[in-house]
Amino acid sequence: MNGEFIPAERGVISVRSHGFSYGTGCFEGIRGYWNEQEQQVYLFRLREHYERLLRSCKILRIELPYSVEDLIEISLELVRRNEQKGDVYLRPVAYKGDEVIGVRLNNLTDHFILTSEPMGNYVDLGGMRCGVSSWRRIDDNAIPARAKITGSYVNAAFAKTEALQNGFDEAIMLTHDGHVSEGSAENIFLIINGELVTPSPSENILLGITRDTVIQLAERELGIKTRERSIDRTELYIADEIFLCGTGAQIAPVVSVDHNPVGKGETGPISKQLQDLYFDVVRGKHDFYRDQWCAAAYSKVAQMK
Incomplete structure (x- = not known):
């Protein structure tokens, strides 16, 4: 301190x-x-x-x-x-x-x-039930979402509380224009026709570190490209797979939105692949990414002691 x-x-x-x-x-x-x-x-x-x-x-x-x-x-x-x-x-x-x-x-x-x-784990990684929130995501010209400002998380608290009280696990928030933005405290990805789709930075999202990790891993390891664009609410109902991601949430598949099943109503194959790969990477089990992204707290000398 x-x-x-x-x-x-x-x-x-x-x-x-x-x-x-x-x-x-x-x-x-x-x-x-x-x-x-x-x-x-x-x-x-x-x-x-x-x-x-x-x-x-x-x-x-x-x-x-x-x-x-x-x-x-x-x-x-x-x-x-x-x-x-x-x-x-x-x-x-x-x-x-x-x-x-x-x-x-x-x-x-x-x-x-x-x-x-x-x-x-911060959330259930086995399959989350989400609801579209009546609370809108804060706008960049009100409280910039690209900054993790402490006071701005009241916006997230309203949405998460509403979702829990309505029987859901998590909220999905829309912009004032009605486009998909993110979860209460997570970025969101949809899988449509084998392609990752996620809201663009202009949709009042936090530019997530885990979001960037997913984009890189998907392309490098799975050969799947990500399309950043505006996403309409109804696309949540027709997506093949959906998952939320963030440092706290990690990679959390979504199995339903507004009581509508996502795909078959279970964790999809691409979400599962990314989830498994992510946990190998963050625990330092992948040599390339360990050198790039993982900082070891204990030196070999300290471990010997």
Whole structure:
């Protein structure tokens, strides 16, 4: 927290802080995966997550005294200090820390905190039942969706709560133009005629790290290209397969939308292939992607000790 490693119980902020009162902060969610055979925690795509965090900071006029390289090393050190030997979830948060009243972004003090804790699956990976939400996705000209702004997740909370209370597992949100945007906190992919289709960045989506991972894996490993375009609501009802993805959700197949079965109403073959491939990659079991995307928390010297 602000340059110091401290016990979790000391990692608190004032109830009068600007970030708490007005949601003037941004964050990332980063997963680390335990490889039992290698006795190693691999933090997945750290660099890309911190590059996005700094872009979010720029939108919120937050200046951190850290480079991407600094943030990577701090993250690895935190996992080592916690002696974590299992799947973990890191949450870096940059926020306005002043205890003042008044809505603005300028002339405020910027704070930073990073936590690391055990975490398993965030959603059901065996097949999710989704409903199209009555809540619209926030617009870039209101609260930019390309930034992970803490206050903006109230939008997601409205949609997720409505979905749960209506008997669904997750919400699918539309833009104000009625096009498919994303889940409450996940990007979405449809499989139509053997091709991956996903909303374009202009549909008020978060430019997801997992989304980018899926696009690259699908093309490189399965020979399937992705089409980024506007998607109408009714395409959700005729798609061969659908899955949601994100750092928290990972790759979660969707088996129904608004009580309409997706395909045969079960996890489809392409979704299953991508899901299996993804979990091999994030646990460092694929040599090429381990070198490209996985940061090892424990050195061989540390493991020997």
